[in-house]
Amino acid sequence: MSDENNNQDQQALADEWAAALEEQTGQAGVDADALLDDVQSQAAPSAQGVELDELQDDSVPVTDPKLDVILDIPVTLTMEVGGTEIAIRNLLQLSQGSVIELDRVAGEPLDVKVNGTLIAHGEVVVVNDRYGIRLTDVISPQERIRRLK
Template sequence: MADPTNENDEAKTDTPAETGENAGSDSPASVATDKATDVGADDSQESLATDDIEKLLAEASQNLDQAVDDSAPAAAGDGSPKPYALGDLTPDSDANPSQPIDLLGEVEMDLRVELGRTRMRLEEVLQLRGGSVVALDKLAGDPVDIFVNGRLVARGEVLVMNDNFCIRVTELVGA
């Protein structure tokens, strides 16, 4: 068991005052903390008596309360709202003009044309063969839906030109 009066048995720890973390701080709480940590640093002094420790703790507590009371009015303010002044929101005349949309011309997008939809059971799908006919929910001549990246953007009609299917856009769908 360690002797509480023997200074060689005391644990060595780095406190903020010893490491210089709060160097230059003159708040009442840090002054009291410095006093408490500096008392044991003197080799010529015996260990602190209980009365001395209680006195230092009371002084540190009082200084802490005073520091909190001093900072409270600054943090709380007077409670009345204050208007906020916005900076100038006009664009700079030196600002770069908007880049033309031509830069987006090379971006690839997924385009899908949907003739219609249907629901089938797995058994019906497994029975499909070459020449099978699948009925869709749209009639011949109904407009088809045009999707770009999964989003409906237009409707159109199906045409055949030079033996290729084509779509004539008849309606743009707004956002």
């Protein structure tokens, strides 16, 4: 089973390289099978997978090691109303009462960002004389990853 998965992985890698070479050179018909043969010939023939025992420290109780490590890390959550570009000359002329036009239309949802990455959209609400935001659209994790690329 492991050899079959390895061959599939190598075939997929060869196909990706063939597509990249085709895109780069503009030549159609790059032979993925020839690339696969090259990859397999360069791989060490004696390399084999080895199963290792999992290391554990029984003295430390662990509830969920995947999440416990990151749950207390602070992040910065910001709500962005809008933005604009302004020349330094105009920036220096701003005074109390100046109005700066933003690139958003009134009533348009705000961007909710965590450490600068868009995660949701929302609208401003007031709760007990404090501003808040009601989330209207949350970006899926898959979409967030796609936007990073």
